[in-house]
Amino acid sequence: MKSFVKNIKNLAFLALLTMTMGACEMSSTDMREASPMDNSANTGKAGSMARFAISGNRLYVVDDDEIRHFSLQDPAKPTYVDKMSLQDGVETIFPYGDKLFLGTTRGMLIFDVSNFGNPTFISNYVHVTACDPVVVQDNFAYVTLRNAQSCRQSPNQLDIVSIDNLSNPQNVNRMPMQNPHGLGVEGDFLFICEGDFGLKAFHIKERSRPVLTQAITGFNAYDLIPNNGILMVVGKDGFLQYSYDINSPENPDLRLLSKIVKGS
Amino acid sequence: MTMKHYLVIGVGFVALLWLTACSSNPNGDRDPVILGTYSPVYCETKEVKNIRVMGPQVLNKTGKIYYKDNFLFIGEQSKGVHIIDNKDPKNPKKIAFLSIPGAQDVAIKGNYLYVDNYTDLVTLNVADPNNVKVVSRQENVFPAMTIYPPYTNIRFICPDPKKGVIVGWESIEDTEEARCFR
Numbered sequence: 001m002k003s004f005v006k007n008i009k010n011l012a013f014l015a016l017l018t019m020t021m022g023a024c025e026m027s028s029t030d031m032r033e034a035s036p037m038d039n040s041a042n043t044g045k046a047g048s049m050a051r052f053a054i055s056g057n058r059l060y061v062v063d064d065d066e067i068r069h070f071s072l073q074d075p076a077k078p079t080y081v082d083k084m085s086l087q088d089g090v091e092t093i094f095p096y097g098d099k100l101f102l103g104t105t106r107g108m109l110i111f112d113v114s115n116f117g118n119p120t121f122i123s124n125y126v127h128v129t130a131c132d133p134v135v136v137q138d139n140f141a142y143v144t145l146r147n148a149q150s151c152r153q154s155p156n157q158l159d160i161v162s163i164d165n166l167s168n169p170q171n172v173n174r175m176p177m178q179n180p181h182g183l184g185v186e187g188d189f190l191f192i193c194e195g196d197f198g199l200k201a202f203h204i205k206e207r208s209r210p211v212l213t214q215a216i217t218g219f220n221a222y223d224l225i226p227n228n229g230i231l232m233v234v235g236k237d238g239f240l241q242y243s244y245d246i247n248s249p250e251n252p253d254l255r256l257l258s259k260i261v262k263g264s
Numbered sequence: 265m266t267m268k269h270y271l272v273i274g275v276g277f278v279a280l281l282w283l284t285a286c287s288s289n290p291n292g293d294r295d296p297v298i299l300g301t302y303s304p305v306y307c308e309t310k311e312v313k314n315i316r317v318m319g320p321q322v323l324n325k326t327g328k329i330y331y332k333d334n335f336l337f338i339g340e341q342s343k344g345v346h347i348i349d350n351k352d353p354k355n356p357k358k359i360a361f362l363s364i365p366g367a368q369d370v371a372i373k374g375n376y377l378y379v380d381n382y383t384d385l386v387t388l389n390v391a392d393p394n395n396v397k398v399v400s401r402q403e404n405v406f407p408a409m410t411i412y413p414p415y416t417n418i419r420f421i422c423p424d425p426k427k428g429v430i431v432g433w434e435s436i437e438d439t440e441e442a443r444c445f446r
Contacts (some may be wrong), residue, residue: 044332044372052371052378059371059378061385063407070385070402075376077400078385225331230353234329234338241353257353262323 047223047234048092048103048133048182055095058117062090062102067111067119084119089129096136099166103134108143110166125161125169130154133223137185139164140172140207144180144192156180158192160208172208182223184231188249191231193221199233199242203249214254216242230257238262301438302413302420306428312365312382317396320358321346332372335393342366342432345379347393359394365431382429383408412446420444 043054053060059070059078065088070078089105102109107126111119130145141161147154158180160173179195190202190210198217202210220235229246238261244252327339336348345362366382375391385402413420413433419442423430
């Protein structure tokens, strides 16, 4: 856990090496098991709209302009440790390895928590004012920007940000969206909620270049969690689940499995 | 933000309006656009910390989601958390509802679920999702988030702490009573 960056670089290198050696059938599941997320194996998976995140033995909670952290040394009785003031407009928090990525209305903040869990500011990726959750995988952050009343005027888009150098995150790609909300990434899959426009699936075999593979409309999608072939989606209309083919990112073949509609 | 802040903001806004009104405004600068008016929804103080484990409830205003070990936790905005047994994703089963006033977010580590109950952090044991128990509460660790509506460029009726804890904001017709601005 000394250096998360080193870890992901090593992993990326290993993955590349493995792939060039011809192990193209390596599934996303393998990738995930080898990922630095393992340090939080005992925690669950949150949707990208979360304001709570657990990393190591700490619970981090963001509100509009602060981040608080609690020690989970005794998991039955968390104890408040400290808080730090932030620029206002903080909306979401995503833990990845020993880093935290905060979605704010003006950009993405990156913190390091390797120092006994105490957050240290690393950098700020600035964008126009927008509502935006963020998810991270390998050396890339996926940030959605959405136009909404509470976020003033902004474009609807997906920013792909290289975090190769955490101190200097760089926009490497940008794609127009309709009304992006929560999003989720898993191996070669990227799923994005498009509000009233439903849901979109992308493959990210090339991490910086998402390719649209499937769009499903006819319901409102707010946030989602992909988990090993099952996509759990929540929105104004209720809860929906889709299956997807974990072995074929280019053709995920999303199929509705079940739903619990609002009011039932 | 305290009431004092609102008064300052409110007075500042009125002053700004007055100044703008009195200027000849040759550049066509416009007053801030008011996008809506809101009224606080109150809950009795003693009800606020009343956490109950209930049978399955209807999904209404669904919020955030959290997944762990075949169980899904779906937030019911400001009301609580639905627990869904998702061992068979073709047939998800609502098994319980945790009534937690003010709840917006959950996170789980091991057997414990952490959730916000307005200004408090509450820990529940979810080792058996069919039999959830409250195990601890850390009081006043979060700011009172709802002393103003979560929007800007809006007017709202200034909160009155005597009426209880604010549990939400409802959109109302514009009224002179709405003297606070954000």
